[in-house]
Amino acid sequence: MALYELTIREARALLRKGEITSVELTRAVLERIEALDAKVRAYLTVTPELALEQAKAADARRAAGEDTPLLGIPMAIKDVICTKGVETTCGSRILKGFVPPYDATVIAKLRAAGAVLLGKTNTDEFAMGSSTENSGYFTTHNPWDLTRVPGGSSGGSAAAVAAGEALAALGSDTGGSVRQPAAFCGVAGIKPTYGRVSRYGLVAFASSLDQIGAFGREVADVASVLGIIAGYDPRDSTSVNVPVPNYEEALMPDIRGMRIGIPKEYFVEGIQPGVEKALREAIRTLEGLGAVVDEVSLPHTSYALPAYYLIAPAEASANLARYDGVKYGLSIPGETMWDGYRNTRGQGFGPEVKRRIMLGTYALSAGYYDAYYLKAQKVRTLIKQDFDKAFERFDALVTPTTPMVAFKIGEKIADPLSMYLTDIFTLAPSLAGICGMVVPCGMADGMPVGMQILTGAFQEPTALRVAYAYEQATEWHKLRPPLDGKVEDKEVMRQ
Amino acid sequence: MKLSLEQVEHIAELAKLGLTDEEKEGYRAQLSAILEYADMIQQLDTEAIPPTATVLPLRNVMRDDEVTPSLPVEDVLANAPDVEDNCFRVKAILG
Amino acid sequence: MEYEAIIGLEVHAQLLTRSKMFCGCSADYAAAPPNTHVCPVCLGMPGVLPVINKRAVEYTIMTGLALHCKIAEFSRFARKNYPYPDLMKGYQISQYEEPLCYDGWLNIEVDGVAKRIGIIRVHLEEDTAKLTHVGEYSLIDVNRSGVPLMEIVSRPDMRTPEEARQYLIKLQQILRYLGVCTGNMEEGAMRCEANISLRPAGSQEWGTKVEIKNLNSFRSVKLALEYEIARQTELLERGERVRQVTVGWDEQRNVTFVQRSKEEAHDYRYFPEPDLPPLYISREWLEEIRSRLVELPDAKQERFVREYGLDPKDAAVLVAEREIADYYEACVKAYGDPVKVCHWISGELFRLLKATELPMSQVKIAPAHLAELLKMVDANTINLNTAKMVFDEMFHTGRRPQDIVQEKGLAQISDADELLRVVQQVIEQNPEPVQQYLKGKEQVLSFLLGQVMRATRGKANPQLAGELLRRSLRGE
Secondary structure (H helix, E strand, C coil): CCHHHCCHHHHHHHHHHCCCCHHHHHHHHHHHHHHHHHHHCCEEEECHHHHHHHHHHHHHHHHCCCCCCCCCCEEEEECCECECCECCCCCCHHHCCCCCCCCCHHHHHHHHHCCEEEEEECCCHHHCCCCCCCCCCCCCCECCECCECCCCCCHHHHHHHHCCCCCEEEEEECCCCCHHHHHHHCCEEEECCCCCECCCCECCCCCCCCEEEEEECCHHHHHHHHHHHECCCCCCCCCCCCCCCCHHHHCCCCCCCCEEEEEHHHCCCCCCHHHHHHHHHHHHHHHHCCCEEEEECCCCHHHHHHHHHHHHHHHHHHHHHHCCCCCCCCCCCCCCHHHHHHHHHHHHCCHHHHHHHHHHHHHHCCCCCHHHHHHHHHHHHHHHHHHHHHHHHCCEEEEECCCCCCCECCCCCCCHHHHHHHHHHHHHHHHHCCEEEEEEEEEECCEEEEEEEEECCCCHHHHHHHHHHHHHHCCHHHCCCCCCCCCCCCCCCCC | CCCCHHHHHHHHHHCCCCCCHHHHHHHHHHHHHHHHHHHHHHHCCCCCCCCCCCCCCCCCCEECCCCCCCCCHHHHHCCCCCEECCEEEEECCCC | CCEEEEEEEEEEEECCCCECCCCCCECCCCCCCCCCCCCCCCCCCCCCCCCEEHHHHHHHHHHHHHCCCEECCEECCEEEECCCCCCCCCEEEECCCCCCEEEEEEEEEECCEEEEEEEEEEEEEECCCEEEEECCEEEEEHHHCCCEEEEEEECCCECCHHHHHHHHHHHHHHHHHHCCCCCCCCCCCEEEEEEEEEEECCCCCCCCCEEEEEECCHHHHHHHHHHHHHHHHHHHHCCCCCCCEEEEEECCCCEEEEEEEHHHCCCCCCEECCCCCCEECCHHHHHHHHCCCCCCHHHHHHHHHHHHCCCHHHHHHHHCCHHHHHHHHHHHHHHCCHHHHHHHHHHHHHHHHHHHCCCHHHCCCCHHHHHHHHHHHHCCCCCHHHHHHHHHHHHHHCCCHHHHHHHCCCCCECCHHHHHHHHHHHHHHCHHHHHHHHCCCCCHHHHHHHHHHHHCCCCECHHHHHHHHHHHHCCC
């Protein structure tokens, strides 16, 4: 097996035994990037020299007796997370050349843990989008089918992990931006509870929804990364001061007696038959593992999309006001100071970002605040109450992640509303601030399907446990995209 | 909710976005469609429902009044498009 | 027609915290070179988050208590959205619907008449960066960005520019007493905006409101309001309407000029700040803050009158600054006679402070030393004139009065034998005046006494010297 194909768990074992070094592992992944990324285009920036330096340092730390779960593990970082000294663009032209003078808290934690940072991955501009087609630079391709999107906005991170261009990656999820690309690319991903991971250094899109999450090729890897990045941060007043459990201890293949709810509103018409079929089978697998499965209703589900598309753009319209060409980033001067603002913002932002700024500005403006923004916040309360109620009866809820598998590049870009609709299953959990985990659970149309496992606030261990038990009972996570010109040898297995 | 061109222009000016005529027309149509779709939330009776600004039960998250180091001035200005006398520089503000 | 002015003031006061409102940069930026008190947070870099400075919240609550406000149980920050190059994030973190303090008042006095001015709200926000205009460009220094700023909004309860001035003076006094703000308007630590409208005297309707910005001194506030009253009166008398505008005050030319019309008014699009959980001011916390409140000027003045038997006017002078009042009380404690201490402080001390332009904090005379000086007068060790001289010396050097008196040999001569010798000498040297006196010209006595003082370089005990002089002249 090529080194770049290793999971974190496998790589860690080899590193511990001294059979490989982090430098070898990192070099293998960098070579993979070199060989493949011209096709996949997962990365906006690769930093090979820095990565090898970090790998060398990790090897030295290991030689000195250190051993942390991510020591020497090469990872990719979504380009909305600030990295000191490394360009951070958020996939936007307006931040071209911006080099942060500080590290995001999660980056500082990864560095302290000895992870190796390979570079910055592509994203829809400011994480606004579901396909990476809104990136100000280029579109990332789905490793399973290069004519399809990898999902978004963390499409670069998901594609990198799926393609063997990183062992794991950080993404961010505001309305599904980790979960949807994880499903589209056939990898495991988690959006932790709002407040679980510090947002300090995550460039804000919608502050009350944004949360940093992780991708891995198996559930255990996601647990390892989450264990490092989670926790209270005095720099983020919305990070919650509750202890971080040992997530790896949650990885038990036993879910007997666990109560799992199936929200009926997530199995509606319009869902791709292959996706529904995969989910129904996955649910049977969970039942076979001893879970107690029952239907549940989340009656306000259909209001999540409009509520989200009022709240998130409203917050975004304020968060993106700072990009004015004065302090950093792109600057297109005009005849007057205000013309400079208009030019820089008009030309620096792409169409989707401008659309959302406009929408959010409108929702907050005099005379419309009550009808739109305030109303949406009240709907948010109803949506949260739906979940609160469901979690009185169930330990976890299981749903499809998306109504369809990865779509073709260009298919939806001209119709924003149809693009927004690809996120209908991930928006409500975001509004409720709860934990959402995705694992591959089948194939449809030759593309991966992802199962979304939802648990209540700070119930990450439960989500990981369900995901892990399912993963151990199935082979979907072992499938690899046919990137080397040949279809994977391993037969597509059903459990 | 159908937006007028004047409304689109007003919003763009509030947000300081310089838009082409084509963009304005595009946004007028798209935002109208999105808002029309969003209007479905108006059906819900939320009279007695409190708004959720944040899902967290947190309050009184504060820090002690202690001074921590600032950035070196070079770092403050490192990303600046235009600098004079260690200050950011913009065209004079008229109005 | 007679018009009545309706005036309300909005005051911004920088809080005297060590660090900024939402980050750890030093808030003491006044003397710092540009952009040296700046971090990613106050620079509004992508990805940064604010964290509330607890002391700033407590200072605001303290101010609210001092202004008899209600203190909110729940309070929240909100984003105030408007683009401007001095606003690093494109929005200001401020408070909107849920300010920390609301519904209070303070008392002012104009021409001996007391008046209560309502306070609508006191809220907390962050200051903006500083813009300096240089030719065709504006330079931005971010040091001031994020300094805690308290906004105090009065009700439109003032009717004259002098009332507005007195309100500001009183507010400044209170802020300084609390130690929450330097109150220095020239440095921009305390800034003022005024709202003014005119209406026919006796009318209950509101006139059109004009907002005046850039008022950087008590004087500007008064002058600008007077100017606006004159301008608006003239408009109304010509039958024209006052436009609803925001004007600036031009300090050089003493005129207001239009900055913004109503049509250009901002749409601030306030919404709750998602990066900051709300504040909950529990009873316990509130009482803890209340227990830290110092005695405020009004209460102190009343107490000085009651406890020390001072004239209210004298008491008002002493309480104008907390340091003076504290100094006064320390002196009373050391000496005893509160009225006499009051006269020395409001007489000699103030004279010297004014002459030297020194602040109270620079006064070198220890209260114990002032007491010592006054006791020396009481004991006839020195006379009043000498005491004033010694006081002057103490003011400049901070030395003990006893040392000064001793060193300069200023002790009063109360020794009758010694004085008698001088008296007889003076009588011998001034036969002419002596004759006049003996012929009944009583006034000559003061001339002769002056000669005695001169001969003793002012040290003669004046009562004793006069007594001895009279007796000697009468041949007793």
